[in-house]
Amino acid sequence: MKSQFVKDIQEIIAKKYETDVLHILNGGCMLEKFEKNNWCIEKHTYTSFNEAMCWGESATDIFSDDFVEKRVKSLNSTVEQYREIVLNPLKPLFQNNFNAIVLWFGEDMFCQINMLTILAFLEQINFGGEVLFYMVIEHTEDIIPNAFEINIKGSLQRYKKIVCNSKMPEENLMPVMQEAVERYLxxxxxxxxxxxxxxxxxxxxxxxxxxxxxxxxxxxxxxxxxxxxxxxxxxxxxxx
Known part of the structure; x- marks a missing residue:
């Protein structure tokens, strides 16, 4: 990602939200890049979603025991490994209240199905803050400088239909997610x-x-x- 783009975006976010902001990045590699390049805002919290939701089975109750059991089986992992790799980094999301959540996810199928899962979980827990999405074009390391403001309403139902039941929802999705879901199915x-x-x-x-x-x-x-x-x-x- 181009350093100046990320810094400019972070400045915009910092001016609007001084504290109580959680940034969720798609994967540990992106988080490492943010930390290495000093792109993190000091008073904000950063974590990563280290999953591959486009592969294998899932459950309707996100991050429940049933969900973990199905994901562990799909990923040929263990519960201990899943907790260490996926759940532990998400503790800020589980334990803290935030005024805003910023999602840094790619445009490809892998990233978009991950993002859909996070959006569904935010609706599942009745998150009431603002949700922003910055789209990263990972294979070119470009970034769309303008944020997408996302209404999470309906995300849980879309997740259940797409990820749990492998069906296309009737309503239109945002174009980048629409393309990703068509590939996923x-x-x-x-x-x-x-x-x-x-x-x-x-x-x-x-x-x-x-x-x-x-x-x-x-x-x-x-x-x-x-x-x-x-x-x-x-x-x-x-x-x-």
């Missing part, structure tokens, strides 16, 4: 562009195939772990 289909690409290159060395997937499908935001599991699923379906 189809990317694991056998005739999706990702599946087709994997099948066409199934005999390549796995690391080379994953590298090509990362380069060719950046608008999905998937990582090497998700691609490795996709390749494994396709090979299994092909009888390899």
């Amino acid at each position: 189809t990317y694991r289909d056998k005739d999706s562009e990702i599946s087709t690409f994997i099948i066409e290159h199934i005999n390549e060395e796995e690391n080379i195939l994953i590298g090509n997937l990362l380069r060719n499908f950046q608008n999905y935001g998937l990582g090497d772990l998700q691609y490795r599991m996709l390749i494994m699923d396709i090979k299994y379906s092909m009888g390899d």
Whole structure:
């Protein structure tokens, strides 16, 4: 991300909200970048959402025991690992009252499904403050300088329909999330562009195939772990 853009944005936020602001960033790498470049406002709180909600099952009651159980199974993890990696960084969100929450998330499928989950949780806990979204174009490290003010009403129902039931909601979503959801609901289909690409290159060395997937499908935001599991699923379906 361009340093001056982030600093200018932070100045705007700091002028409007002196304290009681939580910034949620999509992933630990983005948080490390903020800390390394001194982009954090001293009186604000910063944390990251270290999940991959576009992969696997979920539950309607976000961050409940049932939710954690389903996510642990989907991510091939343990409850202890999930608490350390995902839940512990979110303690400020669980324990403190904030006047505003600023979301720094990318435009790709991975980030947008994560953001939808956070928005749904904010409605679940009846958050009454302002919610701002700054869109980061991660593969070019650009950032949209103007914030999107988000009304969280309806987010929980949209989350349940999209993430829990794999269906497109009737109402229109903001364009960036609409595109992400369309990808999310189809990317694991056998005739999706990702599946087709994997099948066409199934005999390549796995690391080379994953590298090509990362380069060719950046608008999905998937990582090497998700691609490795996709390749494994396709090979299994092909009888390899």
